[in-house]
Amino acid sequence: MSADFWAGYLSGAAGILIGNPLDLVKTRIQAGKTVPTPDSAIAIPSPQSFKEHFDRAGTLVRGTTAPVLGYGALNAILFVTYNRTLALLHDSPAVPTSLSKVWLAGAAGGLATFVISAPTELIKCRAQVSSDHYTSSFTIARDIWKREGIRGLYYGGGITSVRDAVGYGFYFWSYEWSKQAFSSPDDTDRQTALKVLFCGGLAGVVTWASIFPLDVIKTRVQTQLLHPPSPAEAEQHPLLPSHRHRKRLSTFEIAREAYRAEGASAFFRGLGICSVRAFVVNAVQWAVYEWMMRLLQQA
Template sequence: MDRREFTASLLAGGCAGMCVDLALFPLDTIKTRLQSQQGFQKAGGFRGIYAGVPSAAAGSFPSAAAFFVTYETSKTLFGDFMAAPMAPVSHMMAASLGEVVACLVRVPTEVVKQRTQASPSTNTYRVLLSTLREEGLRGLYRGYGSTVLREIPFSLVQFPLWEYLKSLWSWREGRPVHSWQAALCGAFAGAVAAFVTTPLDVAKTRIMLAKAGSSVARGSLPSVLYGVWRSRGVSGCSVYTRRRSEARSEWPE
């Protein structure tokens, strides 16, 4: 990737992620409260649906930019060493690496954002100070492992499917796809990936929102999922609204 492509990936990816995250923030708040252990109404219901938006605004651009720069760079590098039939594998590897890097920025802002969303009576600054005071910097990265384990399967499904749909559409029309066509492919791929990874997102939210020192806060994805299944059944693992799938579907061709 040359300098011009790098800059394009940085700016376009960051802007796409930030615009979609902010536009769909109320849906993300509702999703977080539905997934919280205390329940939707106790977590705030429909009140203060923009609680936590400063954290989202601060982290959205750099995390999305980090993902797309890593994804595009890795995809090019892996593609140079792999034959054309192995393209889906290179896309999977690039997307997974992109998620690992992006989560370094995404997780701290996600922790603060979700805790503010689930406690609308407070604000982002107070939640940040409280987290640092009670758990230190490590508290901001609680749920990093579960987030990565949620994001990687999502990307393993979404990006190869997205690239395949774009190439299929391009082949049928005999030309490169337009941006709106790439967006439709991304939206469909993101919906499929979101359906598959919903339970993992529920567990990630529970871990981030759990009280410091509790069994859930210390728990792993399997143990938390098992607890959700025991208390709320299959429906408890299926409460979900996805944002980043739409952000990635906006990636220009």
């Protein structure tokens, strides 16, 4: 396979391994604690301590399996599609001259990742918010497949694809803009490496800042829980449908309910920890990608 495929795959896997602990905190903050109610599937956020997020050693890697396997492939598809799209737009992936074409190519790459991104995000988020320490990514995927088939694995796929297209457009745009702004022909290898780290980290922060409300909604859509009736409710209404038949809330209903209950701040919950994670993860990802590209092209 092409150099950009393997460079993208390895950089994606490296980013997940480094960023998973902070990603777990971000997901739990976004999803919040779920309070059972008779007519709502919304997870109602409440303050949680650091100890609650890392309740045991295994929590640090909770939900890692699906992203490592899936996000490596996702990143490979992303970079291959980005490079090919930019070439089709008559620009050079190595040294692009048009930032608008860079954004379009990045958005195309984001859309192309949908086939992997949607199920990977669903499994990851559900594993990370699960209170069952014995629940793994595999058991979650198996249970979804048994209950709902392949359609269940793509639950929340619409909002995921929009988030990815917009986010990756800004991702590549901000990386190329900052690299062109800060790079100099006189840079030493050390200076170039440091600037790649900085530009990659900056691209991650810009990307997440641009799509964070969409990501909050996506997380709540994918982690909403359908609760069984309370004992009192079941006694008063013996014919009430079980939780399996309760209607899931749509993306718009989730967003409307979040705004009604918490205001605009609900859509930026967890942005701080996400920005820290984004800088670290994407600095590493771009450094690994650039290094692997040079290494594989020389081979």
